[in-house]
Amino acid sequence: AAAHDGAAATEPFPLAELRLRRVLRESARDKAVFLHGEVRGGGGEGTDAVVILEKTPFQEEKVLELLKKHTKLELQMRNDIYSTYHLYPPPELSEIKTTVVYPATEKHLQKYLRQEVRLIRETWEDYKNITLPFIQSQSFSIQWVYNILEKKAEADRIIHENPDPCNGFVLVPDFKWNQNQVCLLLLPWKRSCLSEGNPEEMPLNDSSEAVAKRFGVPGSQLRVYLHYQPSYYHLHVHFTALGYDAPGSSVERAHLLADVIDNLAMDSMYYQKRALTFALRADELLLKKFQEAGRV
Amino acid sequence: AAAHDGAAATEPFPLAELRLRRVLRESARDKAVFLHGEVRGGGGEGTDAVVILEKTPFQEEKVLELLKKHTKLELQMRNDIYSTYHLYPPPELSEIKTTVVYPATEKHLQKYLRQEVRLIRETWEDYKNITLPFIQSQSFSIQWVYNILEKKAEADRIIHENPDPCNGFVLVPDFKWNQNQVCLLLLPWKRSCLSEGNPEEMPLNDSSEAVAKRFGVPGSQLRVYLHYQPSYYHLHVHFTALGYDAPGSSVERAHLLADVIDNLAMDSMYYQKRALTFALRADELLLKKFQEAGRV
Known part of the structure; x- marks a missing residue:
């Protein structure tokens, strides 16, 4: 060695x-x-x-050289004004x-x-019989969330807070936050889980304004959403800049907060009636539970 | 011309x-x-x-060749067990x-x-008063779609077809398709627009099976969705491999076909009752229409 x-x-x-x-x-x-x-x-x-x-990534200053110095150009497909080719660049213009x-x-x-990933289509019955018992059986530690809410950690990073004991919340940057991306969480004080949470009570405008003020991103350029399945079971909301193609904003995981609020306003039983799709990795215990129940 | x-x-x-x-x-x-x-x-x-x-994307079967046949390897940085290099491959292994x-x-x-991008929350009233008249006033050419349906172009690329004159469809690779990604479109023969289409009539299983068979991707690993707003107004469905983090699969544009079908099954008027969120670039005429109507 x-x-x-x-x-x-x-x-x-x-x-x-x-x-x-x-x-x-x-x-x-x-x-x-x-x-x-x-x-x-x-x-x-x-x-x-x-x-x-x-x-x-391509370097702007080298693009012209690339067009001039390609070693070969092979036509793949042509349809109307559109055509596609394979272009083979010289080594010095294609570093890896x-x-x-x-x-x-x-x-x-x-x-x-x-890890292989597969989609699950979870009905309300599946949630009650498989997902909820699984969540309850796990002792996921979310001490770090309580540390934030109780100001034992990251207190200096708090962007905005509403101290209302019932509908209050705290706004902090996400761990994955980068200057131009604006990933944030909103953590309601109430110790609730997504399925039992009441997103329609969340002060969305209040928090969007706080984000806009702090980072100079207008509300109309913020993607505001929940994850299902979330990575931890304490109701929280993600904010990302629309221009940033954030991982985790895909349709199979993200649910726009505005959609959730509208769905619940239209029918408070909406999520008891509708199946939800999410992806699970092959090594996740929840997938095993779905398999044992004969649901996948 | x-x-x-x-x-x-x-x-x-x-x-x-x-x-x-x-x-x-x-x-x-x-x-x-x-x-x-x-x-x-x-x-x-x-x-x-x-x-x-x-x-x-890298092709698995050519990776070994790439390691052996590189023309140059330049050290960039070394720290403990980690080091980074620039590798310059021969032209035939670096197509663009x-x-x-x-x-x-x-x-x-x-x-x-x-362009700068902003979110619109479109109600059914907005759709009727702003979006639909706008679509009708535009003469977007979708000749390339008809070329495919009438087999005047890309006929050799068709993966699967169902010739039923009413619910039939054609499955072809997307322009943006790359070997390992499985981006496909399903183009129903009917010349319909999303708002008037009936996605619940689409033969989803039939086409998922065809994709699975052709590319070896099981149905549980396919993300199947519509875009709203779509990039062209002829009802079509996107298929992408779940493992591929496809652009256009973001929550502000993609709608899982299974969700759309369930929503319509639950309430055929669902999309007349619910607002929809989508992003518009600053230069898009549709944004101007929303601005003129005082809706943004």
Whole structure:
């Protein structure tokens, strides 16, 4: 191992000699792939490595060069005024960002390994018989939420608060927050779960104004939504800038707060009547519960 | 115009001679760039073109080749077990998907130009008084849709079809389709608009099975949805792999087909009672109509 460490610190990573064990995960949207590889030492013993390849964004100043210097242009399809091609650029104009974790442990491999994901269509019966008992059986710790509400943590990050003991709330940046993105949570004081919450009572205008004031993003440019399934069971709302294509704002997970409020105003039993779709990873216990119940 | 049409139909697009006018938009997340270019004719007159360059997802079967055949590997950063490099692949392993709209009108240029975006909450009254008259007043050309339905274009790309004159449909890859993503459209033969369409009559199982069979993606891993507002007014459905974080699958635009069907089954007047949220760019005429009506 000492020999490996020494080698890793001084020599370039031997990419061309890497033995490819498997593809851990790929992202078609991000144009990235996560690989599990193995480097063979002099004695024939293998050491694991994670190699992440990601295509890079176009650089504005190099686009013209790309158009001029392509090595080949192959027509794929033509229809009316639209056509598509494959363009093959010279190497210097198509760099790939390569990240190496070496030596990699089993934990690194698990971190990047893709889990299969599948959609569940949960009826109200499913919620009562499978999901709710599952949630109640788990002792998910949401101490960090109470820490915020009780100002034992992140007190200096609070953007806005309404101290009403019944309908009050606190507005704080999300962990994943980045300057231009505006991910925020609104945490009502009431210790309620989504299914029992009353989103229609939430002071939406009040909080949108606070976000607008703090970050200079007008309310009409804010995506305001709940997650189902949420990542923790204390009613909370996400705010993201419309211009930011936020992960977690997909139709199979996000529910616009305005839609939820309208649905409940139209029919207070709406969510008892309508099935809801969400995605579960293959290793999630809730999926196993749906399988045991013969529902997937 | 006749000369353009003839040229466009037979010759490859003269990419290397393109004069770059400006970058309309770029997406660092998607590794895509949208260009406004100009093609000079023999007489010196210019014709506008939109050229979209998008890096392609990695193909699993070619990853090993990429590791072996890279032309150069440059170290960028090293810290403990982590290091990053720039890898320069040979041309044949770094294709760029190129989409050309030529000749392009001012409308096409505007479509791809980056614009500020804002949310609209459209009530049924708004739809009747603002949106519907607007759609009817526009003469959007959807000739390319009819070309597909009448097999004048893309006939060899059809994945599945149901020839029923009333509820029949055609399943074809989307323009934006890439090998691992499964973006598809389902185009019903009936020349209907979303608001007048009857999604509940769509043979969803039939088409999901066809997609599953062709691409090896099970139905439980398909995100099946409509867009509102759609990009063209002929009822169509999007299919994307759940693992692919597809643009256009955001909660402010996508509506799961299963939700739409359930809502209509619960109350056939559901969409006449409920407001719908969608985003409009600052330059869209429909936004101006909402502004004139004092609704935003």
